[in-house]
Amino acid sequence: GPFKESLAKAEEELQHAKAEIQPAPEQYRCQKCNSTLVYRFGKNGRFLSCTDYPDCKFAATVDREGRPMLVQRVDVQCPEDESPMVLRTGRFGPFLASVNYPETKMVVNLDKKGQIKYPSIPPLETDIPCAKCERTLYLRRGKRGPWLGCSGFPKCRGRGKWADLEDDKQKEMETALAAHETANPQVVIKDLKGEPIEEGTPIDVLMITEEEDQLSIHPDAPPEA
Numbered sequence: 001g002p003f004k005e006s007l008a009k010a011e012e013e014l015q016h017a018k019a020e021i022q023p024a025p026e027q028y029r030c031q032k033c034n035s036t037l038v039y040r041f042g043k044n045g046r047f048l049s050c051t052d053y054p055d056c057k058f059a060a061t062v063d064r065e066g067r068p069m070l071v072q073r074v075d076v077q078c079p080e081d082e083s084p085m086v087l088r089t090g091r092f093g094p095f096l097a098s099v100n101y102p103e104t105k106m107v108v109n110l111d112k113k114g115q116i117k118y119p120s121i122p123p124l125e126t127d128i129p130c131a132k133c134e135r136t137l138y139l140r141r142g143k144r145g146p147w148l149g150c151s152g153f154p155k156c157r158g159r160g161k162w163a164d165l166e167d168d169k170q171k172e173m174e175t176a177l178a179a180h181e182t183a184n185p186q187v188v189i190k191d192l193k194g195e196p197i198e199e200g201t202p203i204d205v206l207m208i209t210e211e212e213d214q215l216s217i218h219p220d221a222p223p224e225a
């Protein structure tokens with residue numbers, strides 16, 4: 001009957017799921033609960049997972065040889081959920097992501113010298129047309145005052161001349177920009193103690209070494225949930 005069929009199907013699926021798990025070397029241990037690990041297969045290929053999954057959700061990406069790629073923790077607090085951040089490498093180079101990524105999507109970018117970059121506040125849309133295309137201009141505050149650039153950047157590199165605006169228009173735009181800045185306050189990047197980190201701080205001085213990492217956890221402390 002249909003019940004037997006679905007039972008057979010369920011059993012087949014279970015076999016399939018089991019086949020997707022492979023043992024990992026004994027010396028690789030879960031960083032959260034110290035259990036042994038297994039290889040599982042996800043969208044992005046093989047990864048290490050705690051044998052206690054789903055009770056323990058520890059997972060680590062692996063290199064071609066199946067060795068765990070341990071994350072580099074940094075003394076930076078995620079501005080979105082105050083979780084610790086780790087150094088990751090993406091298509092455009094290194095950046096900081098929350099340990100709760102991908103649930104927490106906030107990233108902190110580094111400049112070409114590997115220094116902390118503060119996220120810029122979104123630009124203000126204006127009704128001023130771009131002289132080079134059909135789009136309108138964005139208004140941003142730069143180091144030398146407000147400036148206008150095409151909203152189609154980088155496709156269009158058109159700029160507007162702030163100084164050429166009528167006095168009334170300048171005043172109107174200034175007021176709008178101030179209101180926009182109040183509504184979108186500049187995010188301050190803080191360390192794990194909550195102290196502000198200055199923009200331009202090299203990431204090298206914010207690295208947490210394994211040793212420091214170990215010291216921060218008392219030996220008698222219960223394992224992390």
Ligand SMILES: [Zn+2]
Nearest residue numbers: 030033050056
């Ligand atoms: Zn675990």
Ligand SMILES: [Zn+2]
Nearest residue numbers: 130133150156
């Ligand atoms: Zn344009």
